[in-house]
Amino acid sequence: MRYFIALxxxxxxxxxxxxxxxxxxxxxxxxxxxxxxxxxxxxxxxKVIIGVTGTNGKxxxxxxxIDVLEDNGYRVLNNRKGxxxxxxIASTFLEAKGEYDIAVLEIDERSSRLIYPYxxxxxxxxxxxxxxxxxxxxxxxxxxxxxxxxxxxxxKVILNGDDLICTGVAPKNKHIYYSIDKLSTDTKEPIxxxxxxxxxxxxxxxxxxxxxxxxxxxxxxxxxxxxxxxxPDYLAKxxxxxxxxxxxxxxxxxxxxxxSNSIFNIYNEIACITLLTNLKLNPNDIKKSLKKLHIVETRxxxxxxxxxxxxxxxxxxxxxxxxxxxxxxxxxxxxxKDVIFLPDDVxxxxxxxxxxxxxxxxxxxxxxDPSIKKIIIGxxxxxxxxxxxxxxxxxxxxxxxxxxxxxxxxYIDKDVDKIFILHDLHAxxxxxxxxxxxxxxxxxxxxxx
Amino acid sequence: MKIEIxxxxxxxxxxxxxxxxxxxxxLPKAEFIYTSxxxxxxxxxxxxxxxxxxxxxxxxxxxxIDALSKYTNEIKASINDGVNFxxxxxxxxxxxxYIENEDGTKVEGLGIFDIYAKRDMMHRYNSIELGTxxxxxxxxxKSTFTEVFGxxxxxxxxxxxxxxxxxxxxxxxxxxxxxxxxxxGPILILNxxxxxxxxxxxxxxxxxxxxxxxxxxxxxxxxxxxxxKRNLD
Numbered sequence: 001m002r003y004f005i006a007l008x009x010x011x012x013x014x015x016x017x018x019x020x021x022x023x024x025x026x027x028x029x030x031x032x033x034x035x036x037x038x039x040x041x042x043x044x045x046x047k048v049i050i051g052v053t054g055t056n057g058k059x060x061x062x063x064x065x066i067d068v069l070e071d072n073g074y075r076v077l078n079n080r081k082g083x084x085x086x087x088x089i090a091s092t093f094l095e096a097k098g099e100y101d102i103a104v105l106e107i108d109e110r111s112s113r114l115i116y117p118y119x120x121x122x123x124x125x126x127x128x129x130x131x132x133x134x135x136x137x138x139x140x141x142x143x144x145x146x147x148x149x150x151x152x153x154x155x156k157v158i159l160n161g162d163d164l165i166c167t168g169v170a171p172k173n174k175h176i177y178y179s180i181d182k183l184s185t186d187t188k189e190p191i192x193x194x195x196x197x198x199x200x201x202x203x204x205x206x207x208x209x210x211x212x213x214x215x216x217x218x219x220x221x222x223x224x225x226x227x228x229x230x231x232p233d234y235l236a237k238x239x240x241x242x243x244x245x246x247x248x249x250x251x252x253x254x255x256x257x258x259x260s261n262s263i264f265n266i267y268n269e270i271a272c273i274t275l276l277t278n279l280k281l282n283p284n285d286i287k288k289s290l291k292k293l294h295i296v297e298t299r300x301x302x303x304x305x306x307x308x309x310x311x312x313x314x315x316x317x318x319x320x321x322x323x324x325x326x327x328x329x330x331x332x333x334x335x336x337k338d339v340i341f342l343p344d345d346v347x348x349x350x351x352x353x354x355x356x357x358x359x360x361x362x363x364x365x366x367x368x369d370p371s372i373k374k375i376i377i378g379x380x381x382x383x384x385x386x387x388x389x390x391x392x393x394x395x396x397x398x399x400x401x402x403x404x405x406x407x408x409x410x411y412i413d414k415d416v417d418k419i420f421i422l423h424d425l426h427a428x429x430x431x432x433x434x435x436x437x438x439x440x441x442x443x444x445x446x447x448x449x
Numbered sequence: 450m451k452i453e454i455x456x457x458x459x460x461x462x463x464x465x466x467x468x469x470x471x472x473x474x475x476l477p478k479a480e481f482i483y484t485s486x487x488x489x490x491x492x493x494x495x496x497x498x499x500x501x502x503x504x505x506x507x508x509x510x511x512x513x514i515d516a517l518s519k520y521t522n523e524i525k526a527s528i529n530d531g532v533n534f535x536x537x538x539x540x541x542x543x544x545x546x547y548i549e550n551e552d553g554t555k556v557e558g559l560g561i562f563d564i565y566a567k568r569d570m571m572h573r574y575n576s577i578e579l580g581t582x583x584x585x586x587x588x589x590x591k592s593t594f595t596e597v598f599g600x601x602x603x604x605x606x607x608x609x610x611x612x613x614x615x616x617x618x619x620x621x622x623x624x625x626x627x628x629x630x631x632x633x634g635p636i637l638i639l640n641x642x643x644x645x646x647x648x649x650x651x652x653x654x655x656x657x658x659x660x661x662x663x664x665x666x667x668x669x670x671x672x673x674x675x676x677x678k679r680n681l682d
Contacts, residue, residue: 135573135575139506205487351679351680352577352682383666386666387666391658391659
């Protein structure tokens with residue numbers, strides 16, 4: 001009875017919100033769960049449910065999976081326009097119209113205990129685990145614990161085999177591992193500040209690296225017991241010259257296009273392919289759809305204006321590994337570059353004084369590269385950022401630090417090959433406004449991608 | 450000069466290792482000893498100028514307690530002898546009597562100080578912190594699942610933010626040259642005047658690296674933290 005009242009009231013709320021022209025991605029689900037706490041258990045769901053979780057990349061992986069499935073004729077229920085917590089997922093099911101072949105749901109790790117008791121995915125794809133927002137997520141052990149306590153035992157988990165925190169998820173569930181084969185860019189010793197697993201969880205010995213990809217990802221083993229990366233079920237061998245990967249499993253090898261040249265997005269693509277392969281999609285159909293994929297605009301855009309590439313790239317604030325990965329990507333891009341970075345939390349700096357501890361877990365040292373001609377940081381924490389750049393060894397004459405984000409564009413050089421605008425998720429509008437200013441400074445309007 | 454960093458392979462959360470990296474840059478001639486969880490701490494048997502330990506996961510707290518419990522008497526003696534310690538975040542709880550979980554179970558601590566911590570893993574206390582130590586104003590950030598209770602000589606008198614517990618106006622522990630604080634992150638970089646105090650205790654006469662920039666950032670933060678219109682979180 002409570003369920004039917006919740007369903008009726010929340011559907012009315014949904015239609016009312018739509019009537020006034022807004023997207024009700026959160027409120028109707030919240031209302032439903034407030035009225036009926038186990039609402040998610042009762043509402044009709046597609047037969048096949050996929051969950052995607054992990055610290056970084058889950059939105060991108062979800063988008064890729066949905067795009068490929070839809071391109072292949074599947075009707076996919078998804079929460080990509082909504083919240084990834086229980087209320088958002090309830091709203092997603094509420095808004096469903098007609099029959100769906102499959103649900104693809106981004107699931108916030110901390111919301112696991114509120115979702116998995118009622119929504120039992122056939123597969124959960126896990127991207128990675130790194131330290132994230134200090135105030136919300138504390139540390140990876142805390143986050144993995146949420147998933148391990150809640151994930152249904154029948155769910156198969158698709159795990160990043162190069163991440164030894166990830167491989168510890170749901171130890172009693174069926175594990176499927178994906179991995180990227182050794183790369184020429186892998187190193188013998190770690191270079192990143194953050195490495196979230198350094199000792200063996202079994203015997204506490206210091207782990208040894210066979211090679212490091214980034215942070216704690218790579219191939220590691222315990223010198224005193226059998227703890228090590230698992231043998232991957234799906235192994236990708238990358239070819240950056242051809243922008244393809246050979247994807248090996250069982251006795252098969254499939255060649256897929258690389259949708260990006262950044263390793264973290266290639267991991268996202270491989271997570272997606274592994275799920276789709278397990279769903280028995282034809283490799284040729286996956287390949288055809290992957291060729292059409294683009295990373296969504298709020299995360300990545302690229303335009304060429306009078307010979308200068310302008311690239312906007314999401315660099316999530318309060319997330320040291322996400323920013324470090326983007327810095328690494330910028331460093332490894334060819335040509336000369338200017339970097340505009342907008343790391344400050346717009347909300348925090350109005351309401352409080354932003355916690356800046358994360359800046360010191362972020363590898364600003366990666367920006368200390370001869371190819372980077374200027375680093376322009378705008379935002380209220382400009383003095384903190386200046387200190388951080390100095391401590392990263394960046395010469396003072398390469399840096400411009402100013403309190404207002406929108407003043408950054410005027411400091412760019414017109415003679416560099418690439419200008420990167422790295423922005424927090426909540427500063428996307430500022431990033432795009434700066435991009436517009438830069439386009440005006442450079443003149444022209446040639447659109448490439 | 451020797452500086453010992455305890456268990457950096459697990460006690461390294463929240464940007465706190467920047468304190469050590471800053472010391473390395475300021476003191477290039479000092480010897481930095483990184484002691485692993487499986488090794489005997491050097492300060493037990495050798496003279497060191499500073500012992501540093503940063504914050505860690507709850508599971509790691511248990512490993513650290515287990516590793517240090519063999520040396521409780523030596524740690525007490527070192528504190529009484531005036532060895533400099535700087536302990537940040539939840540590393541302080543290791544030195545107390547126990548850490549209590551939500552279900553009432555307790556993790557026994559080293560029992561060196563008469564404090565105990567209570568965990569509430571579903572609630573994280575986040576706060577900016579402004580306190581005084583001697584005549585210095587100290588700024589920092591707190592982000593924790595625990596509240597600490599009991600009686601130990603304080604480090605800070607809190608002017609804004611949470612103390613050891615939400616209702617407390619005292620923070621941390623200071624006994625002789627042992628300083629433990631629940632504040633997190635690069636506290637030496639955030640607090641140039643405190644860093645000068647610490648250097649004096651360590652017998653270091655070097656000017657702080659990037660002192661002017663540190664002071665400018667410190668003054669801006671101090672002004673913001675004193676602004677009552679700004680929330681604690």
